[in-house]
Each structure stands twice: as C-alpha cells, then as structure tokens.
Amino acid sequence: MRVIYKIGHLGKSLFAAALTVSIGVSAQAQEFPSKPLTLVVPYPPGGTTDALARVMQEPMTRFLGQPVIVENKPGGGAVLGTKLVANAPADGYTMLFPNNGLVISPQVNKAANYDPLKDFAAVSLVSLQPLILMTNPSVPASNMKEFVDYAKASPKKLNYASAGPGSFGHLATELLSQRAGIEMVHVPYKGLAPTTQALVANEVQILLSTTSGQMNAFVKEGRARMLGVSSTTPSLLAPGAEPIAESLPGFEALVWFGLLVPAGTPQDAIAKLNDAVVKTLALPEVRERFHAAGSEATSSTPEEFGRRVKDEFGMWTDVIRDARIKVN
Numbered sequence: 001m002r003v004i005y006k007i008g009h010l011g012k013s014l015f016a017a018a019l020t021v022s023i024g025v026s027a028q029a030q031e032f033p034s035k036p037l038t039l040v041v042p043y044p045p046g047g048t049t050d051a052l053a054r055v056m057q058e059p060m061t062r063f064l065g066q067p068v069i070v071e072n073k074p075g076g077g078a079v080l081g082t083k084l085v086a087n088a089p090a091d092g093y094t095m096l097f098p099n100n101g102l103v104i105s106p107q108v109n110k111a112a113n114y115d116p117l118k119d120f121a122a123v124s125l126v127s128l129q130p131l132i133l134m135t136n137p138s139v140p141a142s143n144m145k146e147f148v149d150y151a152k153a154s155p156k157k158l159n160y161a162s163a164g165p166g167s168f169g170h171l172a173t174e175l176l177s178q179r180a181g182i183e184m185v186h187v188p189y190k191g192l193a194p195t196t197q198a199l200v201a202n203e204v205q206i207l208l209s210t211t212s213g214q215m216n217a218f219v220k221e222g223r224a225r226m227l228g229v230s231s232t233t234p235s236l237l238a239p240g241a242e243p244i245a246e247s248l249p250g251f252e253a254l255v256w257f258g259l260l261v262p263a264g265t266p267q268d269a270i271a272k273l274n275d276a277v278v279k280t281l282a283l284p285e286v287r288e289r290f291h292a293a294g295s296e297a298t299s300s301t302p303e304e305f306g307r308r309v310k311d312e313f314g315m316w317t318d319v320i321r322d323a324r325i326k327v328n
Contacts, residue, residue: 032092032269036067039095039259042081044074048210048293052127052257053097055289059280064272079105079112086119090262092269096120099257100168103313107320108166116313120260122306123270124277127295129255131172131230132238134207134215136199137222144228144247151182158184160206161195166325169195171316172230172253173208174323179248199224210255211237211294230254237294257295258305270302 039057043049053070061068073081078101088094096102102120106112133144139158141147151158162170165188177184187204189195196215199207200223208230209215218224229241230253245251259277261270280286281297290297300308319325 032266032272033064033066035093036069037064037093037095039068039070039097040081040085041070041072041097042074042078042101043072045072048129048295049097049099049257051293052290052295055286055293056126056277056280059283059286060276063276063279076111077101077105077109079109079114082112083114085260086114086262088262090121090264090266092261092265092273094262095123095273096260097126097257098260099255100312102260103309104166104168104171104316107313107317108325117310119263120309121263121265121270122302122309123259123261123273124302125256125258125298125300125305125308126277126281127257127290128231128298129210129257129295130235130237131169131208131253131255132211132215132226132241133176133228133230133244134199134209134219135225135227136202136205137225138202139205139225141227142225144242144244147227148180148182148247151180151184155183156185158206159187159204160184160208161198161204162186162188163192163195163209164188164190168253168255169207169209171319171323171325173206174325175253175315175319176208176244176248176251178319178322179251208253235296236291237296255295256308258309274299274302 039053041050041053050072057068057070073084078098082096082098082102085094085096103116106114106116135141135147139147139150141150160173162173170186170188184206189198192209195207195209198204200218215224219226226241228244229235229238230244232243232245232252234243235241259273278299281299287297
C-alpha cells in the first residue's frame, strides 16, 4: 500500500506540473502582443502607402496595447522591404503594408525573388482606391462608349501614359485595352507626377491613374476630361464618373493596400491583428483621413484578403503575358 501511495503521489505531482505548463503556455499565447510591433512600409516616406500607415499607427497601438512602429524600407521597387518581412520571424511582430505591387513585382522584376502566395499570410485588406480614366480634350469623346468607338476606329493613334513599365497604371491600361479590343501606344514616365503634365500638354491623350488634387483642378479648368472610374460601382472619390464596367462588363482595377505577415504566423496572432485593423478602420476620424488621401478605408477577413491576392496574381499574369510585357 505504501508503494502504491508513492506512485499515486508522483502521478499527482506530474499531473500538476503538466497542468502548470499547459496554463503557462496558454497564458503566453494569450499575451500576444507582449512587445512593440513593426509595420514595414516598403516605400519612401511621404507617399500614399506611408501616409495611410501613419494614420493607422496610433489607433492600432491603442487596440493592440503595444507600440506599433512604422519603418520605411524602400528600395528595388518595394522589393527590399517586402523580402525583409518575408524573411522575418513568423511571430506576428513584423508586418508588411504593401499595395498591388506585391503581386506584380515578382512577375516583372527578376530580382524580386519572393512568392506572394507562399511567403506571406494575409491579415486584412486596408483600403481600396479606384483609378480614373482621363483624356486630353483633343479626344472627341465625352463618355466611355464614344471613347471605345473612337479608339477602335483609330488603332495606335492614341498614346497613354504610365508611371513606368510594369507599374499598376501600365497593367491596368493594358487590361482596359484588352477588354475593349483597342490598341494604344504606351509612353512610360518616371513616376506618377509627370504623367498628369503629359496629359494636359497633349504629349499623351489617355491616363488611367489615381485621382489627385491637381488632376481635379485640371478637370474643373477644362484642361482634362474625366470619362470613367475603374470601380464596378460609382465611387465617392470620383463624383459623377461613370463606372467603366458599364461599358466593359466585369472590368475592375483597384489600387489596394493591405496588411500581411510572414507565412507560418500563428492564427491567434493573425486574428488579433485583424481585430485591431477592423476596429481602426471603423473609426470616423480614420475614414475621413483616408478619404482625404484619396482612399476608402476597407477592412476584410484574412481569408477574403488572401483570395484577392491570389486572384490578382493570376489576373496580372494573364495581362503581362497577353501584352507581352518583358520582365526586367
């Protein structure tokens, strides 16, 4: 009986120890985050991506209970910062805040060397921003139907601008051309700012780009004409603009911004980050500041954002192949 008692006592001790470890592990898991988090913006300070990240910084800090530090890691067309996060520990403490370039860069830049579908886990969509189809007044069209008819009757007579080969505007305009069955000539510029001036100067006749205060002023002055918006429904960011999809059913090309973490990040950490993003984007002051920056605050589940990333990767693969866009 004495031996049995000792074994039983030992069993109870082991059970208690195991229970203590289990409770400790559970508590540790519930502690996320227990230290500051880093939000990597793979672009220089001052751009839209950086501006939106800094709008989110304080509310996310509040909802997560730990400081959220925004770090700009530009270089290689956002490749440097993106790869930094891809190689970071999968613990939820290092986040990436990219745009559509995440799925485009690996297809047009050999140096990217990352897989947007395998190297990252989606947390949430953050914002959607439509593109505006602008024309120089020399184009005899006041709506999408007239534009498509004119472009079909004048193949390769219209020049369109983009912020550079392989840029989102370049691919989106090629998608437009493919869906409309028209042929235009691509004229790349170094960045977005020169494209607006090129349109007004009639160096190019077409520009599919995000809206800006300068562009809105040119429209009011009659120096540029707004024909359509790239969202499937009317957008508050482009009042009065006809959705291009009304003339080209199914056409959609939206700039998105989203939050991702390294693949393998625990689901509970992703869930807490998602919750913080959703709460942040629901704040009226955040929505107002996003709108002022030309974006609509739009959250999602991790699964919804993951599907968007996957679907866009496939869509741009097709556009790049059909347009014969060369990889650098």
